[in-house]
Amino acid sequence: MHSELVDIPFDGRGIRVEVQWLRPERAERPLVVFLHEGLGSISLWRDYPAALCEAGDFRGLVLSRYGYGRSTPRPAEEKWGVDFMHRQAREALPALFDALGIGPGRSRGMPWLFGHSDGGSIALLYAASFPQAVDGITVLAPHIMVEDVSVTSIQATRETYLRTDLRDKLARHHDDVDSAFWGWNDIWLDPAFRAFDLRPLLPQLRCPVLAVQGEDDEYGTMAQIEGIHRYAPQTVLLKLARCGHSPHRDQPGPLTEAAVRFITAHTSYLK
Template sequence: MPDDGASVPSDWADIAFDGRSIRIEHQWLRPERAQRPLVVFLHEGLGSVSMWRDFPQRFCEAGDFRGLVFSRYGYGRSTPRPHDEKWGVDFMHRQAREALPALFDALDIGLGRSRGKPWLFGHSDGGSIALIHAASFPDAVDGITVLAPHILVEDVSVRSIEAARQAYLETDLRSRLARYHDDVDSAFWGWNDIWLDPAFRQWNLHALLPQLRCPVLAVQGEDDEYGTMAQIEGIHRYAAQTALLKLARCGHSPHRDQPASLTQDAVRFITAHTSYLK
């Protein structure tokens, strides 16, 4: 696991989700750049604010953007998932359609509140949540960048997630992840149990993707252990405005494996497609 490179202090927002109040850890980056595009970073299935390290800060500096990084419910310093709560097959849809809009409301983000609409920058599960949100609320975002997103469940994904379960039970993975989450078991089992549930094998975004209207940059590493190029090529098939970025010598985390190439292409894409900068 990478070292914790977060240096910006976290704040908390209270949102209503699933019939109760949830505390969401978040950090604002470069808030003084109020006239520049806002990029909202959505982490991976085991991620959090601190797991991003300093990539969001460096990315926002490179593009002269503002940024927002947050830990979803069950992750980081946000409210943990109760251990007896099992997430359903629709857990990413609920994050995209319920939790994310609630957070935007709490932080006064959105059309008519701050200049322009936000960009979503999602990794893995966070990329899928970005796709669902943009397709469900086509007027809510200016565009999205998705790294190693999931639009269907592949055999390679299941094999790698099974391997992660064994590593969590048999190696020091649990102790390493514990640095990034207040309740590491809540974070790990919430993610792992639903991805390995047989009912989840039928999950996909095929019916939703044609509803995408915004610009999309879809990024995949050639050596991604959790998915193949079918993921981003499928997005392009359903949403022709999607630009594809395929990175050599890159696994499941392009922002760690190829940060310079990713930053260069993604900054250029966001700058070129931000509506009020044209």
């Protein structure tokens, strides 16, 4: 499918963000915005966004964050801080939505966020920071805190990147694969990143939340989504057996069924 580049301001300069629209002609239907994982991009979602939007008769917007896919690469000397996901949620995503006419009273309407891993954390941050600007969120394997299992698996991914063909495989999906990989890997393995903790912000969530975790997730435990429910009791939990860190790849059928039902049930004009 065709993607395009959108110019937005970020960090005192202009950057370009790669976006792809799905079923834009369905103007009256819910708009689902897909936020990818720490090494993801538009192309790494593969056909899942299109399949979900087809199943629910939704519109879709898929994007590659700054540093990923065909978006502006991160300069090699630029080191991300503990707040890199906060900045994506509070600066880059609002700027993109403003450029595209998404939000309260805007031409393309209110978004539903659908985030995976780091993208799930960004969805939580956006919804907590702008509670009136989102209809609801679905988060897959989100991080609300740093667990030992996450750090151990990310260390292993570093070795895989250095010693196997993982770099070549990822290079098919990113204009600057080293920008994408090291921006993510370096900050996650920085001891300072242990301070990352979204729990104090979660009570600010006002929208419906569907939180999904695989029982075999190698990057996080059920404590992540159970923590969301503890601080935001409106959260619905979906725990998937025979599922690792990527529910949309490991259990696409049950995930799609649950997400379509959830979005439809919480969209007032569809009832």
